[in-house]
Amino acid sequence: MTSLAERWLEAAYSGKRWLMALRPLEALYRCAMRRRAAAYADGRKAVWRAPVPVVVVGNITLGGTGKSPLVAWLARYLVEAGWTPGILSRGYGGRSERYPLYLEADTPVAESGDEPRMLADQTGCPVVVDPDRPRGGRRLLEAGCDILISDDGLQHLALGRDLEIVVVDGQRGLGNERCLPAGPLREPTKRLATVDAVMINGRLRRPLPAAGHAMQLTPVAWRALDDGRREALAPPPFAGPVHALAGIGRPARFFETLGELGVEFEAHAFADHHRFTAADLAFDDERPVVMTAKDAVKCRGLVSGAWSLDVEAVPEPAFVDWLTRRLAML
Structure with a gap:
């Protein structure tokens, strides 16, 4: 049985007209996002800058884009290039009594969440789960990491970053190009112009407002x-x-x-x-x-x-x- 959330997401990507009724709420959401970004930019909210490079891999859309496989590829690439990467995650779907949660071989997936557990198993790299990204980043530094990968960290502005990589699903693209809740976007389409790289997973069906690199x-x-x-x-x-x-x-x-x-x-x-x-x-x-x-x-x-x-x-x-x-x- 399809859930209400899944029906909404399908409508957002297919451009159903009834979502127009939610545009007043979209305007409020966009205003809140602008004010939040401005607070980090002008110093009213603190931004932690790690003493090592930070690479953020994220989305501006809801739903799967292929982000986690790219994070795993990036971690393996960095190891081959001589770096000691660590992966930082929010751990969606997991719940622990303590944070930061440094994943061990026997850390239950119920505590870590599925994506961190999968990334730890696939890469062998240190993985830390923490809703507080700067705190989690400091734990990875203690583990000896000399570069941090923030998984799904684009909107976590409290963590300073050196590179931002956004993944877009080529088939679904940006949907109706509206922000929540009138569409699937976490941030407006113009955000793509400010990131360092856009990765397009699969064949692109509709043009994007920014150039991108292909990924399969x-x-x-x-x-x-x-x-x-x-x-x-x-x-x-x-x-x-x-x-x-x-x-x-x-x-x-x-x-x-x-x-x-x-x-x-x-x-x-x-x-x-x-x-x-x-x-x-x-x-x-x-x-x-x-x-x-x-x-x-x-x-x-x-x-x-x-x-x-x-x-x-x-x-x-x-x-x-x-x-x-x-x-x-x-």
Whole structure:
């Protein structure tokens, strides 16, 4: 069953006319965002500047854009370039009794949230969760990090930054280009002109008000939830039709990828950051279960014989060259 929030988001991206009734609230939201940004810019609100470079990867839209795979790619790239990166996250969907929360191998996903747990597992880099980004950044400095990646940190202005990278979903773009609650934008479209780089995930269907770099999400392997082993994409390590689960910002992207891989499936879409239970994975047949890597960190121990699909971001070479030059200047 589609939730009210999901129906609203679909309307915002497809430009439903009834959202026009919310434009007075949009005007209030935009005013509040301008005043907030001005308060940080003129010093009425404090901005913490880390003694090391800070790279922010974020969105100006609601819903999935492919941001987390780019964060994982960036962390691996920095390691290969000789840096010691740390990832800073809000940890949406998780709740801990203590912050900053430094992720260990046994940190429960219920405390960290799904994306931080996934990023820690995929990159092996230090990951800290903290609603207070400057405090979390200081914890990463204590861990010896010499560059910080702020995941989904574009609107967290209390954390100073050296580079801002925004990810846009090429298929959905900026929707009706209206701010909340009349549209899917967290910030106006003109914000794209002030960031350092715009990454476009997939083929762009509608022009953007700023130039961008191309990026693709590429499936690389199947991973067993039972023991973490990886298997090649083809032939898949399971047989027959499968139950496909996706509790991400845009489940359709995962289902499209399965179709491209030739996997026959029955789709089961859930809300982003859905907290899975054993009942969600209990079906009346013996079909295998497959899911996204983000969902897999919450489903370990709930089902046996399930598989997740490992996906990696592949930025275009021009972006890699640009990033190399910019990092050399920091």
